[in-house]
Structures are given as C-alpha cells and as structure tokens.
Amino acid sequence: MKSETAVHGRQAREERLQRMASAAYWVEFAKKWLWVVIRFVLIFGIAFVIVYPILLKLSIAFKSMDDLYDSTVIWVPKAFTLDNFKLVFTAMNYPKVLTNTLLLSSGVMVLQTITCVLAGYGFARVKFRGSGLLFGAVIFTILVPSHTIMIPLYLHFKNFDLFGLIELIKGKPANLINTYWPFIISSVLGMGVKTGLYVYIFRQFFRGIPREIEEAAYVDGAGYFSTFSRVILPNAIPSMVTVMLFSFVWQWNDSFFTNMYLNEPKVMSAMMSSSGYAIATFLGGGEQAATASYVQDPFFMSMMMNTSVLMAILPLIILYVFVQRHFVESVERSGLVG
Amino acid sequence: MKLKKLSLEQKNRYYGLYFILPWFVGFLFLFMIPLLSSLRYSLSNLQVTDEGFSLDFIGFANYREALLSHESYVRILTESVINIGVNTPLIIIFSLFFAVLLNQKFRGRVLARAIFFLPVILASGIIASIENGDLMQSVVKSANDTTGGDLSVIDNLQLTVMLVQSGIDIRFVEYLTGAVSRIYEIVSQSGVQILIFLAGLQSISPSLYEAAKIEGSTGYEAFWKITFPMISPLILTNLVYTIIDSFISDETSRLVVDTAFKSFNFGLSAAMAWMYFAVIALVLWITTSIVSRKVFYQD
Numbered sequence: 120m121k122s123e124t125a126v127h128g129r130q131a132r133e134e135r136l137q138r139m140a141s142a143a144y145w146v147e148f149a150k151k152w153l154w155v156v157i158r159f160v161l162i163f164g165i166a167f168v169i170v171y172p173i174l175l176k177l178s179i180a181f182k183s184m185d186d187l188y189d190s191t192v193i194w195v196p197k198a199f200t201l202d203n204f205k206l207v208f209t210a211m212n213y214p215k216v217l218t219n220t221l222l223l224s225s226g227v228m229v230l231q232t233i234t235c236v237l238a239g240y241g242f243a244r245v246k247f248r249g250s251g252l253l254f255g256a257v258i259f260t261i262l263v264p265s266h267t268i269m270i271p272l273y274l275h276f277k278n279f280d281l282f283g284l285i286e287l288i289k290g291k292p293a294n295l296i297n298t299y300w301p302f303i304i305s306s307v308l309g310m311g312v313k314t315g316l317y318v319y320i321f322r323q324f325f326r327g328i329p330r331e332i333e334e335a336a337y338v339d340g341a342g343y344f345s346t347f348s349r350v351i352l353p354n355a356i357p358s359m360v361t362v363m364l365f366s367f368v369w370q371w372n373d374s375f376f377t378n379m380y381l382n383e384p385k386v387m388s389a390m391m392s393s394s395g396y397a398i399a400t401f402l403g404g405g406e407q408a409a410t411a412s413y414v415q416d417p418f419f420m421s422m423m424m425n426t427s428v429l430m431a432i433l434p435l436i437i438l439y440v441f442v443q444r445h446f447v448e449s450v451e452r453s454g455l456v457g
Numbered sequence: 458m459k460l461k462k463l464s465l466e467q468k469n470r471y472y473g474l475y476f477i478l479p480w481f482v483g484f485l486f487l488f489m490i491p492l493l494s495s496l497r498y499s500l501s502n503l504q505v506t507d508e509g510f511s512l513d514f515i516g517f518a519n520y521r522e523a524l525l526s527h528e529s530y531v532r533i534l535t536e537s538v539i540n541i542g543v544n545t546p547l548i549i550i551f552s553l554f555f556a557v558l559l560n561q562k563f564r565g566r567v568l569a570r571a572i573f574f575l576p577v578i579l580a581s582g583i584i585a586s587i588e589n590g591d592l593m594q595s596v597v598k599s600a601n602d603t604t605g606g607d608l609s610v611i612d613n614l615q616l617t618v619m620l621v622q623s624g625i626d627i628r629f630v631e632y633l634t635g636a637v638s639r640i641y642e643i644v645s646q647s648g649v650q651i652l653i654f655l656a657g658l659q660s661i662s663p664s665l666y667e668a669a670k671i672e673g674s675t676g677y678e679a680f681w682k683i684t685f686p687m688i689s690p691l692i693l694t695n696l697v698y699t700i701i702d703s704f705i706s707d708e709t710s711r712l713v714v715d716t717a718f719k720s721f722n723f724g725l726s727a728a729m730a731w732m733y734f735a736v737i738a739l740v741l742w743i744t745t746s747i748v749s750r751k752v753f754y755q756d
Contacts, residue, residue: 158558165555166572168644173575234479241476244469253477260488264705264737266713267730270498270723271491308483318480343472368578375705379718435578443571 173429173436180204180426184419203426211427217434220371220387223299228367230306231314232359238309239321240347243328254322261315265375273379276301301380302370312373317362324358325351360445371435387431499727519728530712530729537709538736544643545699545744547636549692552647556654557684570655576648646703650695657691658684686753693748697741704737 138144180203182196207213242254276295295301305311309318328351336346374388499519501512523530559570620630636643661684669679704710713733717726 155563158561158563162555162558162569165640165644166569168641169572169575172641234483237476238480241473241480245473245477247470253481256484257480260484262701262738262741263488263492264701264710264730264734266710267727267734268488268491268495269714269730270503270717270727271494272487273717275487275491305483305487307479308487309480310483310487343469347476372578375714378714432579436575439571439575439578443574444567 173432176425176429179422180429182422203422204430207423207427207430210423211430213430216385216387219385221434223302223386224367224370226299227302227306227311227370228363230303231309231311231317231366232363234307234309235314235317235362236321236352236355236359238318240325240351242318242322243325257315257318257322259315260310261313261319269379272301276304276380296380297382298380302376312366312369312376317366320358320362321355324355328354364442364445368435495727496731498724499731501724503723503727515724519724520732522725523729523732527725527729530709533708533712534733534736537704537707538740540707541700541703541740543632543635544639544646544703545696547643548647548650548699549695551643552650552695553654553688553692555647556651556658557680559651559655560658573651574648576645577652579645646699649702650699653691653695653698654688657688661687689752690754693745693752696744696748700737700741700744704733709733 178194178196181199181201183198183200183202185198186196238257242250242257273296279293279295279300295304302311306314332350332354333346336350341349372388377386377388497512500516501514502518504511504513555573559566559573563569617630617634620633621627665683665687666679669683674682709729710733713726713730716722716729
C-alpha cells in the first residue's frame with residue numbers, strides 16, 4: 120500500500136514535470152494568475168468604495184476639537200476621544216430612541232411577515248376567475264409610489280375611524296398621528312414599507328412547493344389550517360428569514376413613513392434627519408455655556424452629524440455581522456428567483 | 458366520489474381566500490381608497506380645518522400650476538428621468554458583472570460578499586442626503602486629494618483623451634468616465650440587484666457548464682451562451698426594481714413631500730405625485746416592453 124502511493128506520487132511528479140516543459144502549461148498558468156490578480160483588484164477596489172464612508176465616519180467620530188484644526192491629521196486622530204459619542208448619546212436621548220426603533224422594527228417585522236406569508240400562500244393556491252387580477256393588484260401596489268397615496272393616508276390616520284365606531288364612543292375620531300398605530304395597522308393589513316414585494320416573494324416560493332405534499336397531508340387527515348401550519352410553514356423558513364431581514368432593515372431605514380406619521384423624532388431614521396437641530400438646541404441650552412460657541416462652527420456640527428449617523432447605523436451593522444451569512448444563503452434558497 | 462373530491466377542493470379554495478383576506482382589507486382601505494381620494498384631491502383645493510378638511514373642485518388647475526407655473530417641478534422631474542436613464546443600465550451591468558465575480562470560488566469570498574451586501578442595509582435616502590451636504594467629509598477628501606489623489610484626476614483625464622483619440626464617440630466616453638466618478642452612487646444602489654443576480658446564478662445547473670466545457674467552449678462563450686440567457690428573466694426583474702427604487706428616493710419625491718408638509722398645498726402635491734406616477738408607469742412600460750422581447754425563458 121505504502122509503496123504503491125510512493126510510485127503513484129513519483130508518477131504524478133514526472134507527469135507534472137513533463138507538463139511544465141510545454142509552453143501551453145505556462146500560458147494557462149499566467150492566464151489563471153492574471154485573472155486572480157485582476158479579480159482581486161476589482162473586488163478590493165469596490166469593497167473599499169463601499170466601506171470608505173463608514174471608515175471615514177469612524178475616523179471623524181473619534182476626533183477631538185484639536186484634531187479638527189490640525190492639518191496633519193487626516194485619518195488617525197492624535198487624541199482619541201469618546202466625547203463625540205457621549206455628546207450625541209445624551210443630546211439625542213439615544214437609549215430611548217434605540218429601544219423605540221428596535222421595538223417598532225421588530226414588531227413591524229413580525230406582523231408583516233405573518234400577513235405576507237398568509238397572503239403569499241393564498242395567492243399561490245387560490246384559483247378562481249379574477250385571481251390573476253387580484254395578484255396584479257399586488258404588483259400594482261409595488262409599482263405605485265407611496266407618495267401618491269401619502270396625503271389621503273395622512274388625513275386618514277389623523278381622523279381615524281372604524282365605520283363611525285370610535286366617534287360613537289369617544290365623540291370624535293381618533294388622532295393616530297404621532298403614535299405607533301399607523302405602523303401597526305398598515306403592517307397587519309399588509310400595506311407597510313414595500314410589502315407588495317414580500318407577498319411576491321412568498322407567492323413565488325409557495326408556487327415552487329408541489330401540491331402533492333399538501334395532498335399527502337390531507338390523506339393523513341390534516342385539515343387545511345393544520346396542513347399549512349405544520350407542513351407548509353416549516354418549509355418556508357428560508358424565505359421567511361429573507362423577508363424578516365428585509366422588513367426589519369427597511370423599516371429601520373425608512374424615513375418617509377416615520378417622518379410622516381411621527382411629529383417628534385422618536386425613532387432612529389426620523390432622528391437622523393433632525394440630528395443637527397437636536398444637537399444645536401442641546402448645546403445652546405444654558406448649562407453648556409462653554410460649548411455653546413461650537414454651534415456656530417460648521418466643522419464641529421459636521422463632526423456631530425457624522426457621529427450621529429454612525430451611531431444610528433451601528434446597531435444595524437452589528438446585527439449584520441451576525442446574520443450576513445444567513446442573509447446571502449436564505450436569499451439563494453428562498454426561491455426569490457425560481 | 459368525484460363530487461366529494463370536488464367539494465374538498467372547493468372548500469380549500471375558500472380557505473385560501475381567508476388567507477388573502479387581511480391583505481385584501483389593507484389593499485382596499487389603505488391603498489385603493491387613498492389612491493382614489495388622492496386623485497380627487499389632485500382635482501380640488503384642499504383646506505385643512507379644525508374638524509377634518511374641506512374640498513372644492515377646481516378641475517385641472519393643480520396640474521396646470523405644477524406644469525406651467527411651478528418654479529422647479531418640470532425641471533426636477535426631467536432631471537429625475539434623465540438620471541434614471543443614465544444610471545439604470547450602469548447599475549444592471551455593474552451588478553451582473555460583480556455577481557458573476559462573487560459567484561466564483563476564491564479566498565475571502567464570504568468577506569467580499571458580506572461587504573458587497575452592506576449597501577442593502579445602508580441604502581437609505583436619509584444617509585445619502587446627509588452625506589451629500591457634508592462639510593467634514595469633503596475636507597478630508599480634499600486633504601486626500603492634495604496628498605495623492607491628484608493623480609487619479611489626471612489619470613481619468615488621460616484616459617478620456619486616449620479613448621477619444623482611439624475613435625470612440627465623445628458622448629460615450631463622457632458617459633463612461635462619468636460612471637467612474639459616480640461609482641459610489643452606482644455601488645450603493647446595486648446591493649439588492651447583486652443579491653438577486655447571485656441567487657439566480659446559483660440556480661443555473663452546473664451540468665450546462667460541464668457540457669459546454671466538454672464541447673470545448675471558453676469561459677467567455679459560456680457566459681454569453683449559458684449564463685446570459687439563463688439570467689435574462691432576472692435582468693427584467695432587476696430593471697423594474699432599479700427603476701422603482703431610484704424613483705422612490707430622488708428629488709421629485711422630496712419636492713412632493715415638501716409641497717404637502719412644508720407649504721401645506723395638498724392638492725398641488727397630489728397632482729405632482731400623480732403626474733410623477735404617470736411618468737414612472739410610462740418609463741416602466743417602455744423599458745419592459747423592449748426588454749421582455751429579448752428575455753429567454755427555459756421552460
């Protein structure tokens with residue numbers, strides 16, 4: 120056995136030497152390595168372009184006031200300081216905003232996923248006259264920009280009423296602006312941020328599941344709903360993960376609906392758009408007399424803005440580090456492209 | 458026997474309707490009715506009063522105002538459309554190219570993929586808008602330019618000159634060099650597209666490539682004869698996605714929002730949004746009708 124492998128190894132070595140003698144081997148070799156180098160340069164370059172703003176923000180966030188005016192400091196600050204973080208932390212009420220955003224995003228995520236998984240399954244299985252038209256309606260909701268229905272939605276939630284019921288009890292329609300109810304209602308009813316897309320993903324996925332699985336479950340005596348919950352749903356976990364990730368991230372980043380429904384910056388994306396103002400009022404407010412002059416300094420304000428943006432996206436990035444492997448894999452398995 | 462089977466199927470059909478019901482209610486009350494009332498608002502003068510609002514029908518006056526007398530609407534709208542026309546092909550080509558690259562096997566692929574999908578989670582209009590007007594970043598950038606970045610500008614210029622001299626149309630050259638300088642914009646908009654393309658590439662059966670290799674095809678031929686046709690349905694998907702996505706976060710939509718919630722001219726804003734939607738629909742219709750003719754479906 121041992122001698123056999125030794126002979127085999129010698130043969131292989133000789134073969135390789137013979138191959139190396141020919142020019143074609145070296146051409147192939149050069150081609151391969153050239154491609155490896157080009158690929159590396161391309162991927163590294165674009166990866167740098169993507170990471171660059173984040174690195175820049177990181178570098179700025181750790182700078183102190185002295186570093187701002189020191190022309191020798193470009194990337195690495197001379198005096199590392201956490202003052203910027205501390206200031207933004209208190210000026211923006213960071214812990215409260217963070218919990219608000221987390222709760223809102225995860226709540227919306229769960230509700231949206233439930234509604235969309237149901238609707239997607241329904242669309243994949245229901246067949247009657249006009250069912251194609253109904254699914255066309257889903258596509259239509261993706262195509263129509265939310266700006267078109269923005270004003271009626273706003274007025275609708277401002278004077279919210281369920282067939283006159285609330286007016287009957289309280290005497291006037293409820294004002295849901297500046298509460299979380301608009302988000303909850305629209306995600307339960309499947310009309311939140313990009314919800315049409317999620318329904319589409321689920322429908323594509325469920326169409327790929329053969330009907331025979333369900334029929335087998337029926338034969339074994341399962342009802343329609345228990346078939347769905349115990350046979351179909353476990354199969355749908357990859358696409359559910361995809362939708363949950365997208366829905367969480369997009370809700371987190373959504374500034375359109377949050378700015379519309381919430382008057383005060385209670386959540387991260389709304390806070391970012393008004394962060395400059397918040398910091399200015401915080402610094403201008405009496406007790407920080409020493410720092411009040413900074414407010415007029417555009418460099419300082421810019422530094423604060425950068426820090427606040429960094430702090431707003433930091434939770435997302437941390438989350439992403441943990442789930443990113445799942446992210447790619449689940450999209451591949453979710454049947455998004457099937 | 459047959460009757461019984463039919464009734465089970467019918468029953469299941471009704472159950473399926475229950476599944477759609479929550480979505481349908483939402484569609485009706487949070488989409489269809491607002492859509493129709495938005496159309497009504499666009500044709501009227503909306504005044505917000507203490508108890509709700511009042512509507513006066515004024516015909517097409519809002520549309521006329523937006524098109525003829527508003528100082529920037531028409532300009533911004535054309536700019537958005539031109540922007541999309543310029544950027545969409547670049548985004549599609551870029552994301553397809555990098556999806557193919559990321560699909561190959563190499564060391565550090567997991568890390569590279571993780572970085573390339575960062576724009577998916579950071580793609581947010583608000584971050585971009587803060588970045589654009591940012592003083593500090595431009596200062597650091599200019600500092601970089603003086604230390605060594607000057608070279609890249611010259612290189613770019615030389616490349617332009619070289620390309621023009623080699624007989625390529627100057628407009629095309631400008632388009633390409635413009636794309637190089639807008640690389641961040643393009644990269645940050647193509648995260649989802651790369652994801653979709655990559656998933657599509659993974660679903661192509663490897664046996665096709667094996668067969669082609671045995672027949673003696675090169676990698677280049679395999680791309681154009683196998684990968685490209687197999688992925689062409691996703692090109693259509695990505696095209697539609699790119700157009701919708703870029704319409705959502707551009708200047709026009711900001712103008713629409715500002716008109717509504719800063720100057721409180723709800724009727725005008727609704728009219729703007731409707732014309733905007735009409736333009737999107739037109740662009741989408743034209744591109745999909747052109748592209749879908751070329752799309753190859755395996756089955």
